[in-house]
Amino acid sequence: MGTVTLGVSIAVPEPYGSLLQERRAGFGDPAAHGIPTHITLLPPHEVQRECLPEIEAHLASVAAAGRAFELRLEGTGTFRPLSPVVFVKVRRGAGDCAWLQQRVRDEAGPLVRELQFPYHPHVTVAHGISEEAMDLAHESLAQFSASWTCGGFALYEQGADGVWRKLREYPFGVGALGVPAQGASLDHPSLR
Template sequence: MSVESRFTLGVVIPVPQPHRDTLRAWRREFGGQATEPIAPHITLVSGSYLNTWDKAAAQVRRVARQGEPFQVRLGAALTFRPASDVVYLPLESGAESCWELHRALLGDALRHESCFAYHPHLTIAQNVPAYRLDAAQAALHAVDLSFTVESIQLFDTASGQWNLSEELRLG
């Protein structure tokens, strides 16, 4: 499938069960309905591709094949405020592996577009009133969740919404 370069894509780390349901409940409670359609994830790249969808997808597949499974440990909620109205769970371990994947993905046909520097994390709440951000940070002060990252997911926005295109095993 060849798509114009103005379409965007996303490459994310999905959170496996049972943590996916736990995180989804926290996102629903503190982040509201806007978080409902989006499964908990750690973003590796969110941006546009420079040539064709086929070339971009081939690059993501190549990076996945060259990657290795690794452990992620999520810690107590932090915030990006005042720079951005976001409460997130930081990666206590696994951040360097995310950085390696991020850099490898940007090596050829992809570009990352963000107002902020890449920072591996899992968003709990954003763009909600301050009292909800405060509540999320207070309630999630003792989070300690670990899981093995075994795959990455490739999403496209060809129809104007995020659509899962492929799940790719690492290694």
């Protein structure tokens, strides 16, 4: 059946997602229109296609233990010189993102993966473009801010054309009154 390249992320909602995607394209990043604006929980990861049902069950379990949380993006940062990336910072909700990504990559699950760098939640707005364009991205989005309630995450697949497409959404297991689903993990930062 072959392999697929998957990623797990939190989508940046509208109107912010399209705005940042258009800005990324405007800085000259050729990948901008193939990558929905997001906060990564699992970077690109190649797996056997037949593993998808197990992966989907694992992600559903992670989501069931999750709880909605507030996210706030504000200001810019960069990973230069280690990596040619400019990003919008996650000012609120970083601990929740870290909790999620640890569970997505849990060693008992099907998505075990070592990270090249320590996990740092962010929204990429420029990657691998000229230094001048990276500086422009860093400066022009320095005053950017956005807030929303994160209600879940999604699984994406990268097509042969390089475009990332959503396969499935995973809403968090929280009842209408904010009560976690039975069996929700009490070590989640929002449940303490």
